[in-house]
Amino acid sequence: GQQLNQSPQSMFIQEGEDVSMNCTSSSIFNTWLWYKQDPGEGPVLLIALYKAGELTSNGRLTAQFGITRKDSFLNISASIPSDVGIYFCAGQLTDGGSQGNLIFGKGTKLSVKP
Amino acid sequence: NAGVTQTPKFQVLKTGQSMTLQCAQDMNHNSMYWYRQDPGMGLRLIYYSASEGTTDKGEVPNGYNVSRLNKREFSLRLESAAPSQTSVYFCASSVRDRGIETQYFGPGTRLLVL
Numbered sequence: 001g002q003q004l005n006q007s008p009q010s011m012f013i014q015e016g017e018d019v020s021m022n023c024t025s026s027s028i029f030n031t032w033l034w035y036k037q038d039p040g041e042g043p044v045l046l047i048a049l050y051k052a053g054e055l056t057s058n059g060r061l062t063a064q065f066g067i068t069r070k071d072s073f074l075n076i077s078a079s080i081p082s083d084v085g086i087y088f089c090a091g092q093l094t095d096g097g098s099q100g101n102l103i104f105g106k107g108t109k110l111s112v113k114p
Numbered sequence: 115n116a117g118v119t120q121t122p123k124f125q126v127l128k129t130g131q132s133m134t135l136q137c138a139q140d141m142n143h144n145s146m147y148w149y150r151q152d153p154g155m156g157l158r159l160i161y162y163s164a165s166e167g168t169t170d171k172g173e174v175p176n177g178y179n180v181s182r183l184n185k186r187e188f189s190l191r192l193e194s195a196a197p198s199q200t201s202v203y204f205c206a207s208s209v210r211d212r213g214i215e216t217q218y219f220g221p222g223t224r225l226l227v228l
Contacts, residue, residue: 042221
């Protein structure tokens with residue numbers, strides 16, 4: 001089945017640093033989504049990307065839908081302590097029998113540098 | 115709006131016991147989903163329901179059954195729990211906008227099977 005490779009698996013951040021993570025796939029997706037999950041909570045949608053090449057911002061977050069439709073990245077600028085959590089990318093097909101089903105990456109865990 | 119709610123929050127079962135995880139949404143969404151989340155595995159789709167009265171298998175359906183009781187409620191049943199079903203279970207519902215399904219997640223049910 002389709003798989004998403006999300007990297008890095010984990011990273012440590014110092015307040016004020018910029019953070020970058022990405023997802024790649026062997027399949028083409030029509031939509032890319034980025035979610036954040038806080039401990040003990042469900043994932044919350046951060047950004048949705050609908051068109052190849054699209055660059056979208058949400059506050060300090062910026063995400064891009066790759067031109068090939070097989071990749072996406074998420075940048076967080078000037079990180080703050082509440083940015084810690086697990087970030088998931090998800091690709092979505094919107095045609096065929098899969099309806100709006102999402103394929104999730106395995107997550108990037110952001111932690112604060114000790 | 116409560117969004118997506120799940121009960122119970124936590125559950126401990128013995129191998130072979132059965133239980134039903136409940137999910138409800140008050141956003142009038144047509145589609146609902148059940149995922150499981152395991153460490154290092156991201157979110158994997160168990161079953162989904164594109165509309166009231168329909169259900170379909172996802173990536174990992176074995177050992178589970180679902181019921182779309184009405185538009186609001188989508189339950190997940192474990193008939194004979196196994197330790198391999200120890201996981202965090204998330205329910206989600208989605209709305210279609212501009213041809214794109216955007217999923218919203220509940221807070222999760224943490225299940226331990228001994």
